[in-house]
Amino acid sequence: MGLKKIRQIRLLAIYSALSFGLIINLAPLAWMISTSLKQPSEIFTFPPDWIPDHISMDNYIGVFEAVPFEMYYVNSIVVSICVTLITVLMCSMAGFAFAKLRFPFRNILFILFLTTLMVPFHVIMIPLFKLTAQLDWLDSYQGLIIPQITTGFGIFLMRQFMLSTPDSLLEAARIDGAGLFYTFVKIVLPIHRGALATLAIFSFNFSWNNLLWPLLVTNSETMRTLPVGMALFRSIRTIDWALIMAASVMALVPMIVFFLLMQKHFIRGLTAGAVKE
Amino acid sequence: MKKSFMTILIAVLAFAVLAAGCSNNSGNSSGDATGNNGNASAGNANSGDAGNGGGEQVTLTVWDFYGATTPIKPLIPQFEEQNPGIKIEFQAQPWDNYWDKLAAGASGGELPDLATTGLLWAPQYQVLGVYAGLNELSNNELNGKPIAEQFSQGMLEGASVDDELYGIPYDFDAYALYYRQDLLEEANVEGPPTNWGELVEYGKKLTKDTDGDGSADQFAFVVLPDWYHFEPFLYANGGKVLNEDNTKAVINSPEAVEALQFYADLVNKHKIAVNWTPDRGSYISGLKDGTIAMFQDGPYVMGLIKDSIPEHEGKWRIGKPLADEQMGTHLGGTYLSVFHDSEHKEEAWKFIEFLSTVENQVELYKTSGAAPANLDAHEEPELQAEDPFFGNEVPMTNFKEAVEISVSTPVIREWQEISTIISDAVSLSVMQEETPQEALDNAAEKINNLLQ
Amino acid sequence: MSVIRKHWEAYLFVLIPFVHLLIFYLYPMLYGFVMSFTDWNGIESPSFVGLDNYKEIIFNDEVFHHALSNTILFAILSLLGGISVALSLALMIDKIVRLQNFFKVAYFIPVITPLVVVALIWTLIYTDKGLLNYFIQQLFDVGAVGWLTDKNIAIYSIIVTSIWQGMGFSMIIFLAALQSIPNQLYEAARIDGAGSFQTFLHITVPGLKNTFAFLTIYGLIGAFQVFDQIYVMTEGGPVNSTQTLVYWIYSNFKFLKLGYSSALSYLFFLMLLVISFIQLKLFYNKGQES
Secondary structure: OHHHHHHHHHHHHHHHHHHHHHHHHHHHHHHHHHHHOOOHHHOOOOOOOOOOOOOOOHHHHHHHHHOOHHHHHHHHHHHHHHHHHHHHHHHHHHHHHHHHOOOOOHHHHHHHHHHHHHOOHHHHHHHHHHHHHHOOOOOOHHHHHHHHOOHHHHHHHHHHHHOOOOHHHHHHHHHOOOOHHHHHHHHHHHHOHHHHHHHHHHHHHHHHHOOHHHHHHOOOHHHOOHHHHHHOOEOOOOEOHHHHHHHHHHHHHHHHHHHHHHHOOOOOOOOOOOOOO | OHHHHHHHHHHHHHHHHHHHHHHHOOOOOOHHHHHHOOOOOOOOOOOOOOOOOOOOOEEEEEEEOOOOOOOOHHHHHHHHHHOOOEEEEEEEOOHHHHHHHHHHHHHHOOOOOEEEEOOOOOOHHHHOOOEOOOHHHHOOEEOOEEHHHOOOHHHHHHOEEOOEEOOEEEEEEEOEEEEEHHHHHHOOOOOOOOEHHHHHHHHHHHOEOOOOOOOOOEEEEEEOOOHHHHHHHHHHOOOOOEOOOOOOEOOOOHHHHHHHHHHHHHHHOOOOEEEOOHHHOOOHHHHHOOOEEEEEEOOHHHHHHHHHOHHHOOOEEEEOOOEOOOEOOOEEEEEEEEEOOOOOHHHHHHHHHHHOOHHHHHHHHHHHOOEEOOHHHHHOHHHHOOEHHHOOEOOHHHHHHHHHOOOOOOOOOOHHHHHHHHHHHHHHHHOOOOOHHHHHHHHHHHHHHHHO | OHHHHHOHHHHHHHHHHHHHHHHHHHHHHHHHHHHOOEEOOOOOOOEEOOOHHHHHHHHHOHHHHHHHHHHHHHHHHHHHHHHHHHHHHHHHHHHOOOOHHHHHHHHHHHHHOOHHHHHHHHHHHHOOOOHHHHHHHHHHOOOOOOOOOOOOOHHHHHHHHHHHHHHHHHHHHHHHHHHOOOHHHHHHHHHOOOOHHHHHHHHHHHHOHHHHHHHHHHHHHHHHOOOHHHHHHHOOOOOOOOOOHHHHHHHHHHOOOHHHHHHHHHHHHHHHHHHHHHHHHHHHOOOOOO
């Protein structure tokens, strides 16, 4: 009896603690949605009104009238998915190699990948742009996608997770005659679904919100991505809050959808029963 | 062994197909636009459009930093109609990152033919020769009239290096005094203050504690602790930032220190102004709830007030910029500049002339509410119209006067850094962390170091 | 050659990322490194100045010194705070069944919320007449605090905002890691009669060792690069009290001092390299795997 009670109380405490932080977490979202439904005259009140006096979808329509928002949306989706796919593929393979395989120069190579995390983007911005221009990749999908692939974080993350792959499993596979790639795809990857999902989330998030590179690499309206398009709502002297918020709300949706899709993979106990430690 | 080799081969092939697949989509987008700007390509006829009967079709690449509310884009069809041999490739760019685009573009050889530029704000590009000199191209005339007669001297100075002009003014930003006529009447104040003495005198009547909690909540004025809002006060007192040939800082001269002292005193000594620090967000909210009765800012705020505070219709007026020795104002604005490496300078100039006609300058006002830089445009009916929101007065009158008395900031490479240094000094003085003399002495030292 | 033949499969696994690294990172990084020995404004030709940039930074640049101390302070505090909060969140969320997804999303939202909005909400909280001061004045009867305008406090306010924004990130990683601790271990502990704290100490914490390593190393590198919050909320003020290294680097790029900015970047890089090396040695001397 006592144990159950304790567990119940503990659960209650957890729910309370978690709910407490909810308000601050969701406040920005609430503000975004609220502002996007307001007329400009309601925006500058202080303290802010959380509920608009007249709810109108004018701003949402306004966004599409002001800029070719659909095109930005499509471009962002295509680019982010490609970047995510390629990043996850490349980093999981390399991460596995660094975690479980032994080969000469392994550590040096790994450190090299790590160094990419330590250099602020502005340092490499100009040579990267020059290179992209020389490859004639401006205003193109490959120009948007390929330089945006970040290997440092992904490889570091994947290696970290894959270090805990049970060696016995790998041994067993080897003894059974499975090739390295087969082992990788059929045995290693399924164990680390959580890690892959994590990397996918972060890659997608990074690419989805990336402003600077797509800005530099594109000029044509038809190739721009969402963050660049939304930056156009900030003119020389003012910020069009109403339109920016409507645009931001719409831009948030795929990100949340993607997150929900991926986080399903954080399922406990995938290694349960697979091997005796 | 065989099995793993196959699977690897497939993996690599899959990747290659993916990469190739993604690249196929680029074919139709405007690779042309960038290819135009003469890397090594020959002259004009390379844009890929079929020319008119063998004539040369030119495509002008235009970068517009106005953002989504651009006044330029709607005018393009008309220009193309009037100039059949020229097509405009319009590329909107975000304002916040203009320098990223310019720096990357300059080094990568991917610059446009023409752009809207903030020469007063970022003079380093004209100093470094990114833009084309316009003296020869224009023969000192614009649409048949001498350039010097169409724009304020301050604006032209701001675009000139060694007597060579690098941009044609497009719109201007000059500060005048906004004031709440209804609050003034309520406080029995005869009229808007025109000089510093009146500002303090009337200000005291306008600063009230309306909710009885012991501290004032309605202020006469708002002090924004940055260079741009201090600038009018500096010039009004006869101060300057640099000496005649831009080699030494004089920002700590007695006149300048006096000006900063007065500016800070508004908050700390006379207590008639509220110090609106950046963390408070836009001061529009202070206008809306009546915290601020008067402020100095540019024409674009008119549109902002109308949109955000429609309930204040009829309450605001525009007065002349505040004076001490003389009227002082801030000068800013947008120019149209041609790029040095452009291969279509003549055509670009045509577009500039088109955008600068009185008619199109009025369009600029109608579309985006910005103040036309072309002074003749201010005689047109649209700009001479009485505005009920501003008490049936003609609001542009005092802005026009402001731009006519305005003084350009020094056109030197280091200007952006210098304005940051001065903003810091203003902020320190208003917050009373340093005295104006100290703050400005330090600023002068840093500036002199920069100028070496 | 025989070395490659023996390990060819392993090399194949890293081949494509390596090629990408070479072309899109190492080449630009080298370019930038060379740039750091020049005085270049991006428009005219660069001129070689040797070590002048570096000397100027180390001996003369006041702002750099402020930025350095601010950044170190920021990094340590936000890392400690961030990991504690994230771990607590992950542990709590892991335990509940209903609404688990809801809370996961709710705590991840700050990570994906546009920075402009984050800045806005937090300035509403921090401003003179904002939320925080309201509560403090109700509870403690003190004057309004300038959370973002007082040069002694501003950086701590930014740290809090930063922790708030980043906790979802670390939380997700902790959650993923928690999933991979085999259930049998917990079962065994339960059968052995271990209490919850003991379980935490002897099973959860060791199971998360790799995650701690990762989050600390990556977290420190990330925290050192704090930029976005500064950019939107304070721009380095008031009076350089929230100036950070990357923001200073960015400012110098804006001023078209490309060579100087590169030199700053490479000093920064060197610092991070050394710190990461130390961390790697520390974490990986205690054994290579789980």
